[in-house]
Amino acid sequence: MNKIEIRTVNVIQYVQPLREGGSMPAIVAADDGFLYVLKFRGAGQGKKALIAEFIGGEIARALGLKVPELVFMNLDDSFSKTEPDEEIQDLLKFSVGLNLGLHFLSEAITYDPLVGDVDSLLASKIVLLDSLISNIDRTVKNTNLLNWKNELWIIDNGASFYFHHNWKTWENHLTRTFPLIKDHVLLEKAKDLQTAATEITAVLNTEIITEIVANIPEDWLESEVDEMPTTEMRQAYVAFVNSRLSKIEELVKEAENAR
Structure with missing residues (x-):
């Protein structure tokens, strides 16, 4: 069995919010040069939604289904300080620490x-x-x-x-x-x-x-x-x-x- 290896990357740029659904994920850039859809620990369902996303995604991958790469994403407190939108500002503030990212599939x-x-x-x-x-x-x-x-x-x-x-x-x-x-x-x-x-x-x-x-x-x-x-x-x-x-x-x- 191939050992499961989940990379950890750092968010370096908040690109744009995805205002679909209640959790308001966002497209972000990471220090590995890729774009990700970031799921925030500070969103409505909180960390439990990240757990479900992670387990479900990795089981799907184990079954040979197509799933964007999942990564752990470090978010520091600098982003909330420069964000003008109060709703997004709060989301960023409550999500400092380890979040979950899905590799962004451009033009999907x-x-x-x-x-x-x-x-x-x-x-x-x-x-x-x-x-x-x-x-x-x-x-x-x-x-x-x-x-x-x-x-x-x-x-x-x-x-x-x-x-x-x-x-x-x-x-x-x-x-x-x-x-x-x-x-x-x-x-x-x-x-x-x-x-x-x-x-x-x-x-x-x-x-x-x-x-x-x-x-x-x-x-x-x-x-x-x-x-x-x-x-x-x-x-x-x-x-x-x-x-x-x-x-x-x-x-x-x-x-x-x-x-």
Whole structure:
């Protein structure tokens, strides 16, 4: 297995805000010479959205799906001091420290389900990915998919793993499936779910999941409101994905029935 290596870069320029959705990410330049879409720790869903984005993105990558490179991004306090927009100024101020960046795909266009052509097996893998990570936000209204260089790329997994917003009840989710898959933008095209399940279980295992979760920055897990130790949080993420993997045949049937 290839070891997961996540680079850390420094933000050197705030280029422009992306005023789509509530979290207001931004295009920024980093000291490695590349542009990134920066997801802020100080945004609405905070660090938990970054955790979901990170785990979901790296699981997708492990499955061979196209995901922009994810990097940890250091943001210092100098940017908030020179930003004239008060809303952005506050966001920058509350996001000093380690954030999450996605490599910016220049000239990529949002996937349009009315005209987009997607291979059935690829659609099936993405549908099952979102069942595995409980992603409620890949719908017709918000596809969170990009077409770039004639390939389909996965972005924005921050609404996944929603159980972590209430750690007291997280274990209740271990026995559940994912009925909300009925709203998935690619469900109609996902006609090879059984083959996709076979390929997913052939490559995704506890070792890979554990390594992905081990790469979550410790301070993303730390919270003034969550009493659960961070070691137990990491174990919970692994246990949750494993529980979904063990029920993948149920997830296949659930998606087939919804389709």
